[in-house]
Amino acid sequence: MEKRRKSVVITMIIAIVVLALFALGLVLYQLFTAPGIKTEEIDASKAKPATTDIDGVWEVVYGSAPNHSSVGFTFKESLPAEDKITSGSTTHVTGQATVKNKELVSARIVVDMTKVSTDVEKRDINVRNKIFKTEQYPEATFEVDKVTDLSMVGDDAQVAEVKIPGTLTIKGKSQKVDPTFKVVRDQDKILLSSTIRINRNDFGVESPEFVAAQIAEEGDVNVLLSMEKQ
Incomplete structure (x- = not known):
């Protein structure tokens, strides 16, 4: 018994x-x-003709679905059993742009890296604390380097492509980038999106030793901005 x-x-x-x-x-x-949360491109399917002049000071706003302002990253990862793509993003984005005579004369976008999120809380903590070290580097920025012609961005709600050179700063390290943005004027807003190809090593973004996945050196910074005139 x-x-x-x-x-x-x-x-x-x-x-x-x-x-x-x-x-x-x-x-x-x-x-x-888990694949994470990705910042997508602008959806201009319901865009309507512009109701305001393009010249002026524009400010990043949260915007309306599906075009909420958002910035994030997308990288390929290799695990012992499979390859996958992981994304993270945040809607905590601020910034301004100034347009004069249909030219973008200045712009600065600021991303709150402490709010970057995937769809897994434990991974979020590792991404913030171990990879981006957000306590030391809480912000990432993109700042336009030179005057850019916007005359091709019409008021007819049609998407235009505009190359906007600038300086991208992540973890306190800056690199010149030359991204092409999709731009559309939608009533009283300007919507922009871009995929900026980067090498994470250029910004000191290293893969922690405890992470089982091998993170690709090259990946994307995904940008979607909704802006309103001040």
Whole structure:
């Protein structure tokens, strides 16, 4: 009888351990395989003709769905069992742009890196604390370098493509970039989006040793901005 009782107890302990390992496996699988939250391109399918002149001082606003202002990243990762793509983003974006005589004469966009989020909380903490070190570098910025012609951006709600050179700063390190933005004027707003190709090593963005996945050196900074005139 005693042996049978011990056998039942041992079986229950084994079952509990197996279930615990299974649950841990599901958590780890989600942590390293969930695709994250990506900043998408502008959706101009419902854009309407402009109702205000393009000249003036424009400010980043939250905007309306699906064109909420958002900035994030997308990188490929290699795991022992598969390759995947992971994204993170934040809607905590501020900034201004000044347009004179249909030329972009200045612009500065600021991203709150402490608010960057994927769809996994534990991964968010690692991304902020270990990869971007947001306590030391809480902001990333993009600042326009030279005057850019915007005459091709019409008032007819049609998407134009504009190359806007600037300086991208992440983790306190700055690099010149030359992204092409999709731009459309939608009533009283200007909507812009771009995918900026970067090498994370240029910005000191290193993969922590404890992360099982091998993160690609090259990836994208995804930008979507909704702006209103002040």
